[in-house]
Amino acid sequence: MRIEKHPILTFERGKEIYFIFDGKRIKAFEGETIAAALHADGIIKYNTSPKLHRPRGLFCAVGHCSSCLMTVNGVPNTRICVTRAKEGMIVHSQNPRGDLND
Amino acid sequence: MMKEDNIIVCRCEDVTLKDIRELIKRGYTNIEEIKRITRCGMGPCQGKNCGQIILREISMITGIPVEKLTLQRYRPPFGGIKFSEVLGENNDEK
Amino acid sequence: MMKNKASIVIIGGGVIGCSAAYNLSKRGLKDIVLVEKKFLASGATGRCGAGIRQQWGTRQNCFLAKKSMEIFENFRDYVDTKIDIELKQKGYLLLAYSDKEVDQFEKNIFIQHEYGIPSRILEPEESLEIVPFLNIEKLKAAAFCPTDGHANPFHVTAAYAEAAKKNGVTILKDTEVLGINKSKGRITGVETSKGLIETEKVLNAAGSWAREIGKMAGLDLPVFSERHEILVTEPVNSILDPMVMSFSYNIYCQQSPHGSFIMGYGPENEGHNHRINSSCNFLENMSKKATWLLPPLKKLRIVRQWAGSYNISPDKQPIVCESEELAGFYMAIGFSGHGFMLSPAIGIYLTDLILKEEPPFDITVDLGRFERRETISEPSVV
Amino acid sequence: MIETDILVVGGGPAGISAALACGRNNIKTVLIEERDFLGGQLIKQTHRFFGSKEERAGSRGIRIAEDLMNEIKKNKNIDLYLDARALGYYEEEKIFTVLQNGRMLKFSPRKLIIATGAFEKSLSFENNDLPGIYGAGAVQTLMNIYGVKPAERVLMIGSGNIGLIVSYQLIQAGVQVVGVIEAAPEIGGYAVHASKIRRLGVPLYTSHTIKKAIGNEFVTGAEIIELDRNWNEIKGTEKKIDCDCICLSVGLSPLVDILSQSGCEMVYIPELGGEVPVRNENMQTSIDNIYVAGDLAGIEEATAAMLEGELAGLCAANTFINDVKQDERIEKIKNNLEVLRSGPKGSKIRSGLNKLIKGETFFQGGRNTGSEIEAFKKTGIPSGENLRSILPDEKRINETPFALIECFQEIPCDPCVNNCPFGAITEGTDINNLPKIDYSKCTGCGSCISRCPGLAIFLINKNYSENTSTVSMPYEMLPVPQKGEIVDVLDREGKKIVSGKVVKVLKNEKMDKTNVISVEIPKEFFNVARNIRLVK
Known part of the structure; x- marks a missing residue:
């Protein structure tokens, strides 16, 4: 779902890279956030909410809300809407909270 | 009738409109009280999403105009910071 | 009315x-x-x-x-x-860093038992059974009461x-x-x-x-009133059962049932007043203390700090x-x-x-x- | 500890302007910005700005951002910290903490200018947390920054300027907008923005609200319902709309976290978006060394934010410099702000600021909204009466090509006036006035078309041939039609009226991607044809 041609904007995309989300290999371009890359792949459900177990996805995209928290390279509660995808990153959805494993 | 328990006021702590309305009816009409009891506003967003909705609910139920109500106080550090980052130990995933 | x-x-x-x-x-x-x-x-x-x-x-x-x-x-x-x-009720783990402190804990436990408080002394290694990631460097002994x-x-x-x-x-x-x-x-x-x-x-x-x-x-x-500061982290799945506390190292830290860690220490030279603002100094000192004692916390985010007023x-x-x-x-x-x-x-x-x-x-x-x-x-x- | 005279928090239009005001006056300034780029919301703004020439009206937000960024980077007095998030201000210790590259930085500024902008309000409705429900800012971030389509079929909630602009941007990105819902009985934003999306066939539902989002794991639809005059739901008017995204654009709230935490006196003023800091006319808060600018001082447009930023910068800097020229500039900015806010669309902000600065609970002065016309405000489509009011006389219509400005709402805007090479367009002394064309001077050159931020100017050549007319119109979609191509010609509601032939495609660098397409149609449609659609 990436926009290839735009009447006003040109998108200068970085190098093609890959990261792993819940076991799945996801394509991203350097400079993109994890959230943008997941979206481009059609993944819009990120998490299940901690108490009521409701599905949750992206919401604010500016790092202000808590809708997109994931464990990234072992660090829980990372806001993937403002965290840039890196080659080889391991991203996990959280259930119910993140794990602080050493 | 609206299904108030399907309306999420606070995503961070999974608080529903039903929870908020029940508390206000029980006499908790200050946003700081509601914050302390439900944890609305204690999550990562510190009440950015829920604050105004709660004020409106308080105003609707108590009849006090919204302008007369106050929002909760924000507390540092905004958005969170890792202990390692406070200490300047950069052992980040970055 | x-x-x-x-x-x-x-x-x-x-x-x-x-x-x-x-x-x-x-x-x-x-x-x-x-x-x-x-x-x-x-x-x-x-x-x-x-x-x-x-x-x-x-x-x-x-x-x-x-x-x-x-x-x-x-x-x-x-x-x-x-x-x-x-x-x-997952206990309080009190840490002793000197022989004098160990003595005191033993005396305390004697009194506590009179009242049916099920406390006991632990060797440093035993305290690892309760908090596996505890830094036991310099630790002499600990006291533990499971019903705190x-x-x-x-x-x-x-x-x-x-x-x-x-x-x-x-x-x-x-x-x-x-x-x-x-x-x-x-x-x-x-x-x-x-x-x-x-x-x-x-x-x-x-x-x-x-x-x-x-x-x-x-x-x-x-x-008189004295400011005491405190901070809380983001919630994570439970890893710390008891309140960990030291009088001589001056710290307390506990993971709430909600998953966030709450911690503080006793201030020095605070003065008598009603101040309840937060300080950067506390944030830095607390970070040092907490991560020395409980190293995995380094990766955890502090999300709020505040202060309250002790009436002393x-x-x-x-x-x-x-x-x-x-x-x-x-x-x-x-x-x-x-x-x-x-x-x-x-x-x-x-x-x-x-x-x-x-x-x-x-x-x-x-x-x-x-x-x-x-x-x-x-x-x-x- | 990093010492600085001025610390500006927030690299959007207000913060950049504040930093530049200080930097230009040789004051040591630090500018911190949460993202790794400057510009704030300007970065997402692909449309042209309203306002006056002085504030760069007629340019796209993204271009303004580029220019401002370059100036910041060139200024030696400004230290720029990108990817730097404000953590808090410890007033007692006078320390401002910032997180950058995994390290906490401590600043000790003499003055603080806070320009953190705003955040989006959320809305209560059933299943309002389903994946696929996004804030308008999130949608803009995905499609305009990362070039990722947020969804295929979007229902927009809210018809303020953001809702209308984002709807238009969605269409530019190749996404279908299945409707715009507005709870109020009239459109919230500028009517010209509404007209743009109406021409593209987007339905607009005023006096409607969203009742619930439908879907189990993600959005598959929405149920909307009509509201009566008292904002109560009218039973039986429920309507299901298929969509895979619900975009919330129900207003902004000032992002006042730092101010609230620092202990600045705050006040709740609905007209300004919610809780705002108490401040004086020089943008100074109740804490002497903290100044504010932009949306967090009251929700407004980017032009006002830039002016306020400069004002805050100069006023804060005035404590280090004593230059009479600055005082003159300060007065000029205050005056410009007043002009900007003086039109009917500025009544809300005027009322809010009167409450804030003068403590007035009601406001006087400024013009009311009496000159706006009802139907247009509800539908975004000019009425017959609207159109009659702007058409030249029969004789002129039949002579040579002429421009037609379909602008029926007093908003602060003047690019058309400044871009007419023949001085045919005037609006008098007030930038809020509606433009008027002197048809004895209008040559039908069409220079004005691509510069109108509202895309509201059309060029008509009634007697292109014996039986046909041409209409030239602004076109910002892809693909661009070729000369000679047969296209569907649409009316102001986006409905096909006839097929037409493209007779001219005008595009050049100066037009900055607002192409002008001239299409030949039967004469009877010269005042109906307002858009084209390519035949697949």
Whole structure:
């Protein structure tokens, strides 16, 4: 779902890279956030909410809300809407909270 | 009738409109009280999403105009910071 | 409607005031009015670390703490409430860093056992069974009581207040006490921002503002307020069971049932005032302490810091009594940071005191102890 | 500890302007910005700005951002910290903490200018947390920054300028907008923005609200319902709309976290978006060394934010410099702000600011909204009466080509006036006035078309041939038609009226991607044809 041609904007995309989300290999371009890359792949459900177990996805995209928290390279509660995808990153959805494993 | 328990006021702590309305009816009409009891506003967003909705609910139920109500106080550090980052130990995933 | 007559006016809607209101109403006292400047638990109660500890070094504190824990354990029945106080009993792990401290812990445990508190001494390696990621460098020994724990102060206060209301107590929030009226050496009423309440009895449960309330009644109460800071992290799945605490290293840290870590330490050179702002200094020092003691925390995010005001007495022990200078003026002040955990027992003690009945337990919490030089020396405080 | 004279927090239009005002006056300034790029919301703004020439009206937000960024980077007095998030201000210790590259930085500024902008309000409706429900800012971030389509079929909630602009941007990105819902009885934003999306066939539902989002794991639809005059739901008017995204654009709230935490006196003023800091006319808060600018001082447009930023910068800097020229500039900015806010659309902000600064609970002065016409405000489509009011006389219509400005709402805007090479367009002394064309001067050159931020100017050549007319119109979609191509010609509601032939495609660098397409149609449609659609 990436926009290839735009009447006003040109998108200068970085190098093609890959990261792993819940076991799945996801394509991203350097400079993109994890959230943008997941979206481009059609993944819009990120998490299940901690108490009521409701599905949750992206919401604010500016790092202000808590809708997109994931464990990234072992660090829980990372806001993937403002965290840039890196080659080889391991991203996990959280259930119910993140794990602080050493 | 609206299904108030399907309306999420606070995503961070999974608080529903039903929870908020029940508390206000029980006499908790200050946003700081509601914050302390439900944890609305204690999550990562510190009440950015829920604050105004709660004020409106308080105003609707108590009849006090919204302008007369106050929002909760924000507390540092905004958005969170890792202990390692406070200490300047950069052992980040970055 | 403003209530203009009361059998007693309780000043302060913290956990002590609400516990007293509930216990008094349960015992049949009518026309109780509780006044609170802001909202319930808006002061020290709502800002505390929420720990409940029974591992004390004096008989009195062991007794009060054990008694209080028993009530917390049966809170739903005792207070007749549906509110979940989120009690978690996963223990307190007290760390000793010197031989002297180890000696003290052993003495304390001897006393604690008299009251049926199931505490025990642990070797440093044994404490790893309880907190596997604890840094045991320099650790001499630890004391552990598995039934110590944590409860939610907002929920406890709300439960007391709602049950008190059900018993007929009037709770006036957003109501500030402006003065205490006296005539011929007796209390006649309390002036509030919402009008006069006629009464002959007042309970000063104003926490941080206890000294100011005393002044309104012409009393010079030997308590002062001191800022204590605290911080909380983002929630993660549970990894730390007990409250970890050290008196000499000066730290306490616990993971709440919700998943966030709450921690603080005792300040130095704070001065006597009502400041409750946060400092960068605390953020940095706390980070150093916490990550030295519990290294995995490094990856965790601090999400909020705040401060509360301890009301401190000369011996850091509560003052719960009727004034000898002014009849009808009761006080439950100077809890020095332990009001929340002792609130259930203090509520009962106050009730007997106010109803002029035999004290239910033999403790020295009066104001006269300072003149009599019978101060309590509790060795185990942060 | 990093010492600085001025610390500006927030690299959006207000913060950049504040930093530049200080930097240009040789004051040591630090600018911190949470993202790794400057520009704030300007970065997402592909449309042209309203306002006056002085504030760069007629340029796209993204271009303004580029220019401002370059100036910041060139200024030696400004230290720029990107990817730097504000953590808090410890007033007692006078320390401002910032997180950058995994390290906490401590700043000790003499003055603070806070320009953190705003955050989006959320809305209560059933299942309002389902994946696929996004804030308008999130949608803009995905499609305009990362070039990722947020969804295929979007229902927009809210018809303020953001809702209308984002709807238009969605269409530019190749996404279908299935409707715009507005709870109020009239459109919230500029009517010209509404007209743009109406021409593209987007339905607009005023006096409607969203009742619930439908879907189990993600959004598959929405149920909307009509509201009566008292904002109560009218039973039986429920309507299901298929969509895979619900975009919330229900207003902004000032992002006041730092101010609230620092202990600045705050006040709740609905007209300004919620809780705002109490401040004086020089943007100074109740804490002497803290100044504010932009959306967090009250929700407004980017032009106002830039002016306020400069004002805050100069006023804060005035404590270090004593230059009379600055005082003159300060007065000029205050005057410009007043002009900007003086039109009917500025009544809300005027009322809010009067409450804030003068403590007035009601406001006087400024013009009311009497000159706006009802139907247009509800539908975004000019009425017959609107159109008659702007058409030249029959004689002129039949002579030579002429421009037609379909602008019926007083908004602060003047690019058309400044871009007419023949001085045919005027609006008098007030930038809020509606433009007027002197048809004796209009040559039908069409220069004005691509510069109108509202895309509201059309060029008509009634007598292109014996039986046909041409209409030239702004076109910002892809693909661009070729000369000679047969296209569907649409009316102001986006409905096909006839097929037409493209006779001219005008595009050049100066037009900055607002192409002008001239299409030949039967004469009877010269005042109906307002858009084209390519035949697949």
